[in-house]
Amino acid sequence: MVAFKRLDRKLGQGNIEFWKEIIMLSKYRHENLVPLMNFCIEGDERILVYEYASRGSLDRYLTDINVSWIQRLKICVGAARALKFLHDPMETQQRVIHRDIKSSNILLDENWTAKVSDFGLSKVGPANQPQTYVFSNVVGTPGYCDPLYFETGFLSKESDVYSFGVVLFEVMCGKLCYEYANGKITDILVPKWKKCYEEKRLDEIIFHSLKEDMESSSVDCFSAVAYKCVEKVSEKRPTMAEIVKELEFALEQQEVFEDLGKKLDFQEMIRISHLAVVPLSYGSQSQLYTLFLKGFLVADGKTMISINKKGELIEIISSRKCILEKQLQPYATKDSRFFNVYLCTINSNFKLNVSTQFLLPDIAYTMNLVFKHFGWDNGTHVPFKYKLDNERDYRNSSVAHVREDGWLMVELYEFTSNCKEHTFRIEFEPPFRIASSLFVYILEGIEFSPVKHVL
Template structure:
């Protein structure tokens, strides 16, 4: 079933195995586990809860009214334990063991079956009559909405025995306008009344006994998105004013511009100068940057454990944030020093990069956690995922014995998957090198590669993007960036750079002072052809990263 249904909020079936008597399904891994583990966790904010609900609603809407299939899926067991969360708190509906299939080319689907499901979540009409419809999933989802709002399970247990179901109490409190009696105290003070009202109303409507009075999943998605928008407007205004106050701004914020940037992997803003000796790190208008997606991290919440390296831009530390391993990059004030025009350009680029990276979510793209505004001496810092083994360049230079042909191919595939994702988001990296590719060798049998180093990245608004790049590594730069014949280039500049990286992976050496290095005579024919296609002088001849990933998959299938 899952192999036919693809949605970002459904858990993905990756592979299956049928060998002798073995039957194995391989699913996408949701690193944060199930939603039921976080219902009473005050660190799961109201904004996060709303986004999780929207994700689940979109998945159910897709299952109930699929546009590219003639079959409708009725889940039959929607509950918080069957909603998984990935590293970025994206919801993934799982466990289709009880699901039923019905025709989608009619307004209603009614199936007669033995009533199954989980007590508390199961539609009472389905339980009484055995008649299943998509409104049965709507009822179950309504229970989940109340769980998220109330911060507790819908059922009370003692010693493994069911004591009672809280849904009737929740409905009564809504009807009597006593929501304050049941709302989770850990998030109550952060809820905007309008958002809460929109949310609680649609949640209550889901629990109507009459199926005709229950909303469709499409209606629920719209209402939840309104609730999120109401909360974000509220939070955005508060957050911007708080940042203004913290920054002690005395002038209007700088306007937001889209330029490139040579610098850190992720970032945000800082203080306007109180004196000539302080650094001007302005604050853009709230309409220019999505502040809600930018996590502000308190410096006191970070623990620096080890210095990893230092450069002209700042110092990188290994540390902890809320128990999680992170990389902390402290940015020097001198990075923003200089003439006012240069300060403004770097400031706008600084904000732009943070805004882009906060929206990237892919297993092969380095995770951006947030920025620190209150660092020592008024410094800023970016906080990102920590990759223990550092750059691919480092691994290649130390001639890591674990990097055999099969594993280097896996690394190349990971990098290609990440670049395919970035290009699908209209992001051109402009700096694909072995230095910007990070590797995790913890599992010696399966190294993992992640793309980082987004200091030069740009968003492609149209078919082409400005080819004006400040900085960059010369041997990896496509010829159209060097000859100055065209100020507009395509995403194929990244494909050229990837071709050079493929040569480095193949040889275990780092390229220098040459546009197209000599290919070893014993090079695999397919690897040779792929490299030559990638670094072709004509961008139109170079493959897309979708084609590159397909090429590498085929190569991988022929390797032992």
Template sequence: MPFIEEFDHLKIQLQDIISATENFSTNKLIGRGGFGRVYKGELSLPEGKTMVAFKRLDRRLGQGNVEFWKEIITLSKYRHENLVSLLHFCNEGDEMILVYEHASRGSLDCYLSDVNLTWTQRLKMCVGVARGINFLHDPMGSQQRVIHRDVKSENILLDEKWTAKVSDFGLSKTGPANQPQTYLVSNVVGTPGYCDPLYWEMGFLSKESDVYSFGVVLFEILCGRLCFEYSNGELSNILVPRWRRCYEEERLDEIILVGLKEQMEPGSLNTFSAIAYRCVKKAREERPMIAEIVNELEFALEQQEIFENLAKRVDIAELIKIAGLAVPPLSYESHNQLLMLLLKGFLIDDGNTWVSINMNGEVTKVVSAKKCFFGDSLVTKNASHVAPNRRAKIARCKFPYYVCSVYGNRFRVEVNSRFLSPNVTEEVGPSRAQLDPQDSP
């Protein structure tokens, strides 16, 4: 392979690796995969000592020279914060070993069910992976587009700061980056459950195949479990179809990891679940581009962070006091749930006052017209007696629609209750006053 000479600067000696891994001791073993076993060790080189990961090829698992050199070629050209970095390689005798930066926290699949991994942390990981895939699909300059072909939680590594990094490019395919679409017909590889059904059935590969696989990972992060089940050592069930149905039937509560829902800002969950669902659409043309996925996940993270910042600013004791006035009584299990109820708003004062909180942490109230306006007569007006073009507006009101007639002053005041958006601070004032045609001079 004449082309390998351009990578000579990355070569290191086998003896250096043997020394760092204590001759591939089980004490240094940190993982296994389709390529082979992975060891950690401190590598001593002229430029200094550094902790790294060594991935040792085991040909009995089905991979070999092609996957080895593909990994080197890809990772030496594609550098990104959310792609694992290849540092060196060794090719001596029968040994073929890849040397990577050490992701000290291991792979994402080990943390899916960890209740200590917060929703915000999960969102940040998703954003990172999406950015990494976006870099592969739409690289800058003259680089070719890379289709990973095996995106899964096991191939997403986490460093000390929980930064997510896409790894394992041995099965990747490349194609022209200057075209809107890249379609390839190839032998089917990948992992059941994550693999694009169209690719799995027909061998028809595109960048939307990676989008499907990433959508499965998004659902795994939401549900806190892998996308498949094993029975007696054999694959027995793939959960993706059920996850799709739960979204379509608005039954996400049945599959979200227990304890995670209480942390979520509702808008963040809605944004996240909607883009995850679109990713795993069976029809390839209905799946979003990875750039759109990045934008949606960043928005979901922004919504969550705004909510968490709000939670830090509010006086919880005051909110609990307000909640005790609710009509009917409120039911909530955490301070976050109470905050969400206040963002939506609820009635107090025998149903005459609507109270809510805005995103600045300010408590706002809207008072029924019944409490604000007095006159010779005050009647509740049924929407059926209102002009058709105004019924829809009245139907959105939480309070009854009141008409206050002050006949002694020869004018008529109509009051239509208004409600505050949780994102906007408003003041309640007179809604409208007009001359009654019948009372005009």
């Protein structure tokens, strides 16, 4: 199955557009560009042969309630990658400016993979410069055409960025960028969309069938990059590389959200959220998931609950709640997730009694001690050994790992959870005694985290 495009000279097309399409698609190949398979020249006939995109063009699906937000994100990421490839080629000194980016020129194959098409109006310029400006007769489609290019005739890769930003708004709003009546365009919607974004009224223009399934941070990221693309000043517009990065992040956030919905019971999340020390404010399921990803304190403020990107629950218990020794010195620090923790000398013995309340069943967890050296740098050395209360011999702790927030974390045990509540009693003592007690460390608490890999 292939697709044919036949040159219609009645529409004012000619050999220039025909050969430009051949040259472009023969030289530039990418998984998100429509592949040219062959061409035909016979008498006055000019025919191009393409790989068949069975689902047609994107504009046909803007109003389709069956095309989900995550599908739309994947389509936009694919199209953005194609434009990034054209704007920043790796193996050629030629940069391609498409000049007619619009939803009808983004084709979709049976797997919903985006394929940018129609290079008859494209321009080529040097790619070894930060900016490529080409002066040309203004062409393009009303609504999508860069106003700066329309006013001055100066074409740049940022002109494609503007047009792509319009497509992003179309995908989010579920409609074309213009209104059509009696065979004429009656209104361009882009200014209205920009104003709604600036006034934080996106909810008024987002396609109604998408709202319930949209993850809030995904929408925030997507709408922000769409708005930046349609800035009137071209220097304020992002590059296609930056756009790809932002759209990939928006897609990642949506994928995390949908994975969470498959793993976590929403009613259980609501129940846990009611225990928050500071009442949580959310208006949708996606907003509640976002709060769980960030984490929040529950009960007496000495336990923190969060989830990872797999939707698995993490429970962190403050040292002030689980360490039994009263002689340890309380310590307040802004670096910790808890306001009050314990300060210990290197010669301290201490016991802890730690009980979980929220662990998910049938998940392999590690129990980790979270601490930080204070006033001295001992690398990742762990200054203690430990044992469970029913064990005879002490274990030597392994090397600690530095977390992103700068705290050290050492794994104590690994176990498979069979219920929400587990209790552990552990004794700690230093592996050796030293004369000085100046060496101290901060004990933040015990963290129960799902294992990243199961042996």
